[in-house]
Amino acid sequence: MRPFTKHTGLAAPLDLANVDTDMIIPKQFLKSIKRTGFGKNLFDELRYEDEGQPDQECDGRPIRKDFVLNQDRYKGASVLLARQNFGCGSSREHAPWALDDYGFRSIIAPSFADIFYNNCFKNGLLPIVLQAEEVDQLFAEVALREGAQVIVDLENQTVTSPSGATFEFNVDNFRKHCLLNGLDDIGLTLQQDSAIRRYEEKRMNDAPWLFLPRGQ
Amino acid sequence: MSGKTLYDKLWDSHLVQQRDDGSALIYIDLQLLHEVTSPQAFEGLRLAGRKPWRVSSSLATPDHNVPTTKKERISGVDGIEDPVSKIQVITLDDNCNEFGITEFNMKDIRQGIVHVVGPEQGATLPGMTVVCGDSHTSTHGAFGALAHGIGTSEVEHVLATQCLVQKKSRNMLVRVDGKLSPWVSAKDVVLAIIGAIGTAGGTGYAIEFGGTGIQSLSMEGRMTVCNMAIEAGARVGLIAVDDTTIEYVKGRPYAPKGEHWDMAVEAWKDLVSDKDAQFDEVVVLKAEDIKPQVTWGTSPEMVIAIDEPIPRPEDQKDPVKKEGYARAWKYMGLEGKTMLADVTLDRVFIGSCTNSRIEDLRIAAQVVKGRKVASTLKQAIVVPGSGLVKAQAEKEGLHEIFEAAGLEWREPGCSMCLAMNADKLGAGEHCASTSNRNFEGRQGFGGRTHLVSPAMAAAAAIAGHFVDVNEFVKH
Numbered sequence: 001m002r003p004f005t006k007h008t009g010l011a012a013p014l015d016l017a018n019v020d021t022d023m024i025i026p027k028q029f030l031k032s033i034k035r036t037g038f039g040k041n042l043f044d045e046l047r048y049e050d051e052g053q054p055d056q057e058c059d060g061r062p063i064r065k066d067f068v069l070n071q072d073r074y075k076g077a078s079v080l081l082a083r084q085n086f087g088c089g090s091s092r093e094h095a096p097w098a099l100d101d102y103g104f105r106s107i108i109a110p111s112f113a114d115i116f117y118n119n120c121f122k123n124g125l126l127p128i129v130l131q132a133e134e135v136d137q138l139f140a141e142v143a144l145r146e147g148a149q150v151i152v153d154l155e156n157q158t159v160t161s162p163s164g165a166t167f168e169f170n171v172d173n174f175r176k177h178c179l180l181n182g183l184d185d186i187g188l189t190l191q192q193d194s195a196i197r198r199y200e201e202k203r204m205n206d207a208p209w210l211f212l213p214r215g216q
Numbered sequence: 217m218s219g220k221t222l223y224d225k226l227w228d229s230h231l232v233q234q235r236d237d238g239s240a241l242i243y244i245d246l247q248l249l250h251e252v253t254s255p256q257a258f259e260g261l262r263l264a265g266r267k268p269w270r271v272s273s274s275l276a277t278p279d280h281n282v283p284t285t286k287k288e289r290i291s292g293v294d295g296i297e298d299p300v301s302k303i304q305v306i307t308l309d310d311n312c313n314e315f316g317i318t319e320f321n322m323k324d325i326r327q328g329i330v331h332v333v334g335p336e337q338g339a340t341l342p343g344m345t346v347v348c349g350d351s352h353t354s355t356h357g358a359f360g361a362l363a364h365g366i367g368t369s370e371v372e373h374v375l376a377t378q379c380l381v382q383k384k385s386r387n388m389l390v391r392v393d394g395k396l397s398p399w400v401s402a403k404d405v406v407l408a409i410i411g412a413i414g415t416a417g418g419t420g421y422a423i424e425f426g427g428t429g430i431q432s433l434s435m436e437g438r439m440t441v442c443n444m445a446i447e448a449g450a451r452v453g454l455i456a457v458d459d460t461t462i463e464y465v466k467g468r469p470y471a472p473k474g475e476h477w478d479m480a481v482e483a484w485k486d487l488v489s490d491k492d493a494q495f496d497e498v499v500v501l502k503a504e505d506i507k508p509q510v511t512w513g514t515s516p517e518m519v520i521a522i523d524e525p526i527p528r529p530e531d532q533k534d535p536v537k538k539e540g541y542a543r544a545w546k547y548m549g550l551e552g553k554t555m556l557a558d559v560t561l562d563r564v565f566i567g568s569c570t571n572s573r574i575e576d577l578r579i580a581a582q583v584v585k586g587r588k589v590a591s592t593l594k595q596a597i598v599v600p601g602s603g604l605v606k607a608q609a610e611k612e613g614l615h616e617i618f619e620a621a622g623l624e625w626r627e628p629g630c631s632m633c634l635a636m637n638a639d640k641l642g643a644g645e646h647c648a649s650t651s652n653r654n655f656e657g658r659q660g661f662g663g664r665t666h667l668v669s670p671a672m673a674a675a676a677a678i679a680g681h682f683v684d685v686n687e688f689v690k691h
Contacts, residue, residue, distance in 0.1 A: 016543075017536050018415060018515055022655040027636045031281060031300040033255035033307050035368075051643075051661035054300050083536065085416040088449065089655060091351040091365035092253060114419055114451050115351060115365055122369035172383065173237035185369070186264070189377040192233060192241060196269075196379055199232040199243055209472035209480050210245050210344065214272045214318050 002124040003182035004154055007105045009078030011142045011150040011162075012068050019082060020089035021116065025098040029054055038094055039101030043069065069102075073146045081138055082109040087116025087127075096123045106152045108159060110135050121175045122185065126154060134159075134167045141165075154180060219490025221387045222454050223422040226362035226487075230345045232379055242382045244374050245344040248330040249276035249317065251308040252636070253349025257372035258311040268315050269378040275339050276312050276319040278305045279329045281636040284599050284626035288638075292323040301637065315375075328602020328628040331355040331569035335439065336604055338468025342457045342484040347374055352569045352652065354445040358438035359465070360457035360487035362422075365446065385452060388421035389495040392429030394503035399685045401579070402437030403571060403650065403669035405429060405501075406444040407509035411519040413499055418450030421497065424489060425455050429503035435464040436575035443570045444652050447516040457487040510556045510682055511654045511667040513544035518654075519667070522684045525554050547656055548664050549644065556666070556682045562645035564589075564596035564623070564677040565659070566670055568633035571650035572601030574608050576670040581614040583674035583685065589622035590680025596623040597639065599631040623677060635660045648676040 029041045031054055044052040047069060049062035063070045069077070080099070086109040087095060096119045099107065106126040120127040130138075141162045142148045148162035154176060159167045178185065189196075204211050220228070233241040254276070261268070268274065281301040288295045293309065296302040305322065312319035320326040326333060331352055334340040346356040346363035349371045356363035370380055390409055409425075410417075423445050430441065438455045445453025455461075462481055465471050472480045507521035518541075520526065529541035545551065553559060566572070566580050577600060589596050598618050600606040606628055609615055615625040632639040633651035635658070641647050643662025650673050654665035668676065675688040 017540055020515075020653075020655045022634075022653070022658050026657055026661075027634050030252050030636065031298075031304050033259070033304060035256045035259075045657050045661065085419070085449070088415055089351065089653060091349060091353075091367055093256075093349075093367035093369060096367075111416065111419065113416070113449065115367065115446075119367035119369065122367060172239060174235060174239045174381070185381060186266070186373050186376045189241065189373065189379055189381065192379075193377075195233050195241070196243070196377065200378070203243065207343070207480070207483065209476040210341070211272070212470075212472070212476075214275070214339075214470065 001182045001184060004105065004124055004126050004179045006151070006153045006155065007078065008149055008151045009105060010074065010076055011079040011081050011138065011148060012074040012077035013081040013139050013142050014068055015083065015139065017083040018085045018088055021087060021092055021095045022089060024087065024095040025092070026052070028052065030092060030094050035097050036101055038098035039103065042098040042102040043067070076103070078103050078105045079150045079152060080104050080107045081135065081142060082107055084109065084111045086112050088113035091115045093119045093122070096120045096125050100125055108135060108138065121179060124179065124182070126152060126179060128152065128159060128169045130159065130167050130169055137161060137165065218494045219492040221489040221493040221495060222360060222424055222456055222487060223362065223385070223387055223452065226343065226345070227384055229343070230362065239381055239383050241379045242345060243379055244347050245273060246334070246339060246346045247274045247371070247374050248334050248346065248348035248353070249274055249371070250280055250330050250350065251278045251304045252280045253368050254311065254371055255304065255307045256368045257375060258315070260372040261375060266376045268317070268375045271316045273378065274317045275334065276308060276317055277327050277330055277333050278308050278322060280630045280634065281305070282322060282629040283637050284629050284631045284639060286627060289322070289627045293321070298638070325603035325607065328605065329569045329572060329630055331443065332573060332601030332605065335359065336468070336602055338465055338471030341465060341471065341480070342461055342487050347380065351446045352443050354451065354453040355439050355443040355569060357442040357445065357452055357454040358435060359461055360455065360484065362452060364451040385422040386420055386496040388418060388423045388450070388497040388499070390423055390425050390499045391427035392425070392501045392503050393427045394429055396429055396432065396503045396506065399671055399689070400506050400508060401669040401671060402433050402440035404506055404509045406441045407511065407516065407519045407667060408501060408506045410444065410448045410516045411509070412501060413448055415447060415515055415517045416449045418445060418448040421450050422452035422454060423448065423450040425453060430455060431458065434575055435460060436573040439573065440570055444516070447652055456489065457484045508669065508672050508685055510672065512548065512550065512556055513541065514547055514654055514656050516652070516654060516667060518544055522556065522682060526550055526556060559646050559681060560592060561648055561676055561681055562594050563641060563647040564593065564673050565632040565647055565649040565651065566597070566673050567599030567601070567631050568651035569601065569630070570652045571670050572599060572605065574605050576650065577605070577609050577614050580670040580674040581617040583671050583689065584621040584623065584678060585617050587621055587678045589677050592680045593677060596677040597626055597632065598623050599626040600628050602628050632659055634658060648673045648682065
């Protein structure tokens with residue numbers, strides 16, 4: 001996994017609460033058996049006028065001009081400012097894959113849906129929860145000046161606004177460690193294989209019915 | 217020290233290793249797999265040269281994008297017309313063959329929606345940890361199992377290590393006290409709960425549903441309630457084990473037998489919250505107050521009882537809510553309407569992991585029996601949750617009741633719940649749906665979804681608009 005340490009980037013404000021996973025990546029694009037290529041269909045229904053199809057070229061499609069990512073000033077944005085309960089709905093990891101593929105590295109919101117929040121960390125994306133007033137301030141500052149950049153520092157757990165205001169955020173130590181070092185979760189867990197086997201043996205003894213072979 | 221909640225007990229019995237930062241390694245007993253969220257996980261295993269830790273803990277079936285018409289189903293996977301869907305289903309078959317995982321493929325009568333199939337086979341058992349790359353995995357909590365949806369990276373993690381890195385959730389109790397009114401179902405109960413606490417109300421919590429209003433439900437009804445825990449923001453929904461649970465599990469193909477059965481039942485009796493258990497949050501609803509529910513907007517929390525007027529954006533005080541309501545009103549085309557009965561329906565969908573079990577179909581059939589679908593409706597479809605549900609319904613003659621009334625009787629799958637197959641809404645079309653999400657575009661680009669119970673959907677199919685099923689059946 002790609003490590004995340006410190007990132008400075010253009011912030012795009014998506015001023016909408018309860019953005020769900022169907023909005024982030026509509027279901028017709030979930031049919032791919034790959035992890036990449038979802039970026040062009042990120043926010044497809046908010047972004048384009050027509051109904052997108054898998055494998056379709058997106059360059060000539062009619063766009064919704066008022067949608068934030070279609071505005072010239074937010075081209076190349078890598079930090080997404082969002083509102084409460086971002087990522088609610090499905091467990092589909094295609095949502096963080098699409099955000100990542102588009103070029104986002106971090107999402108800042110007052111709250112996230114649990115599964116989405118968790119899925120971000122598995123893909124080198126950093127979801128950050130800030131106080132509602134702090135998010136409001138970021139929205140205001142980003143609107144104020146074109147090209148406004150935000151600094152996200154995972155090591156120090158801070159977000160710095162375009163005007164230089166600094167906000168602290170919380171993150172689990174383990175997740176932080178994995179993200180800073182780009183560590184593969186599975187490899188780390190497999191280092192504990194003897195603990196897993198010990199548990200399994202005890203469990204097999206207590207609840208043998210859970211370990212019966214399953215035929216076709 | 218206070219007692220333990222059911223969630224605490226399940227957590228403790230699956231704890232492999234506690235970490236200092238509050239995260240923990242949790243052992244997983246059952247992983248259900250389907251075609252949409254597993255291909256990248258299997259690919260990851262192959263790339264890393266890893267093997268599944270314990271193949272007998274997995275069970276797979278394609279569901280999300282299988283077609284539901286007889287014509288397309290007759291030749292199994294070869295009959296899928298959409299080439300992209302076909303590749304995904306073939307990929308699941310290939311992966312299960314390669315890794316030796318039990319799969320009910322498209323030609324197997326046991327194929328169906330994972331959350332219908334697991335319980336039906338007795339693969340889902342009380343006291344288990346159950347995961348699946350699908351947020352509606354909370355369904356299995358109805359069995360006193362710790363069940364939740366995961367992303368594809370975690371699907372791969374569980375395949376490779378049999379464990380998940382988790383942080384313990386907080387405990388919430390949602391109690392429904394009293395007796396439900398006639399024609400008020402589990403679906404109405406859970407929609408009323410979401411209406412009360414909101415779609416983020418359960419975020420960070422494991423919700424245990426209790427009280428006499430829940431205990432009186434069948435297992436099918438309990439699954440409907442737990443299924444939608446995620447729509448209240450909670451990854452986990454739970455219901456304590458009782459005789460209803462044990463009766464349901466008994467004799468199912470993968471349920472323990474003989475000596476193992478006796479041992480298991482003894483252990484399962486402890487799968488209830490202790491009397492002195494402490495919950496971080498308690499919400500109480502009165503069963504008598506719950507009326508048939510219908511969603512009016514684009515989030516499951518935008519829900520009202522059928523006899524209530526649609527809430528207007530201008531009456532909302534909170535600016536975020538006001539804006540959300542205005543957006544939903546526009547998307548749903550509600551201008552000029554006061555009540556949901558004023559909305560003319562285009563389609564009706566009875567199915568999904570929320571409401572496609574035999575009990576749901578029986579209730580819907582009871583409502584439409586001897587009646588005809590409204591001529592203004594473009595389509596009404598009934599999609600059973602599995603091949604076995606379909607067979608049972610046909611044995612009872614339910615399919616004939618549906619077809620005589622003008623509803624289409626389909627093959628099992630997720631179907632119009634998320635429109636990954638050919639079953640979808642056209643732009644601007646209103647649908648009475650027994651599914652679980654009414655997000656923008658969920659059932660098709662520009663489609664307008666109203667979530668309801670099977671009885672309400674059936675009554676709406678006949679009337680052509682929403683009606684109170686209680687009143688409806690009297691005429």
